[in-house]
Amino acid sequence: MDRLAGADLEAGQAQSVLPPSLRALLGLIAAPATLLVVVLGVLYAGQSEPGRVDRWIIEPTADSVGPPWRRVALATDFLGEPAGAAMLVVAAVACCLLLRRPRAAVLIVAGAGLTVGTATLLKHLVGRTIHGDGNLSYPSGHTAFLTSLALMVALLATGRLGLGRTAGTLLVLAAALVAGAAMGWAQVALGAHYPTDVLGGWCTALAVIPATAWLVDRIADRMADAGPRERR
Numbered sequence: 201m202d203r204l205a206g207a208d209l210e211a212g213q214a215q216s217v218l219p220p221s222l223r224a225l226l227g228l229i230a231a232p233a234t235l236l237v238v239v240l241g242v243l244y245a246g247q248s249e250p251g252r253v254d255r256w257i258i259e260p261t262a263d264s265v266g267p268p269w270r271r272v273a274l275a276t277d278f279l280g281e282p283a284g285a286a287m288l289v290v291a292a293v294a295c296c297l298l299l300r301r302p303r304a305a306v307l308i309v310a311g312a313g314l315t316v317g318t319a320t321l322l323k324h325l326v327g328r329t330i331h332g333d334g335n336l337s338y339p340s341g342h343t344a345f346l347t348s349l350a351l352m353v354a355l356l357a358t359g360r361l362g363l364g365r366t367a368g369t370l371l372v373l374a375a376a377l378v379a380g381a382a383m384g385w386a387q388v389a390l391g392a393h394y395p396t397d398v399l400g401g402w403c404t405a406l407a408v409i410p411a412t413a414w415l416v417d418r419i420a421d422r423m424a425d426a427g428p429r430e431r432r
Contacts, residue, residue: 280342339400350379
């Protein structure tokens with residue numbers, strides 16, 4: 201019985217979507233990310249003009265970039281649109297199911313949904329607009345979504361490959377940075393968001409995904425523990 205219990209425990213740890221080696225680090229990252237989202241939200245609440253930081257980087261306009269880079273920006277932007285985002289989520293979930301990782305599939309759906317939902321809620325709470333046409337801009341939902349998906353895929357790859365703390369940390373942070381930078385550039389280049397909106401969206405994903413992964417693991421572990429108890 202003890203051996204079976206130990207095997208079940210090891211199997212549960214192998215299926216964890218939040219690798220134990222990264223829990224503390226991601227928690228440390230999530231805390232300042234949450235704080236920055238709140239601070240930027242307070243600073244730009246109700247505004248409709250770029251801030252000093254935005255002007256220092258670039259003041260977004262509808263024609264910030266021309267061909268061929270505009271086509272690249274539009275293609276990247278599509279990945280954050282409902283149709284493009286749905287395609288990415290479905291593909292990621294299908295891969296998780298093919299690999300027999302149902303917990304990972306739950307994380308993909310829950311993580312993407314909570315990240316986009318949080319960004320949407322923050323937009324209405326902050327009320328920052330762009331171009332004076334009433335479009336809510338803070339934080340960038342496109343950036344939050346793609347960053348969250350990259351984070352989740354990196355977390356799953358870290359667990360699947362059995363990467364250690366250093367390699368896993370580098371993979372997760374690199375994935376979040378590349379995805380956030382790519383979508384952030386597209387949003388600013390197309391004039392859809394201010395640079396600080398992009399930063400807020402990036403930090404939203406960094407704050408939401410570790411908490412979601414922890415919650416998915418906790419609920420799944422409790423459900424797994426409840427099964428043997430009921431059979432007794």
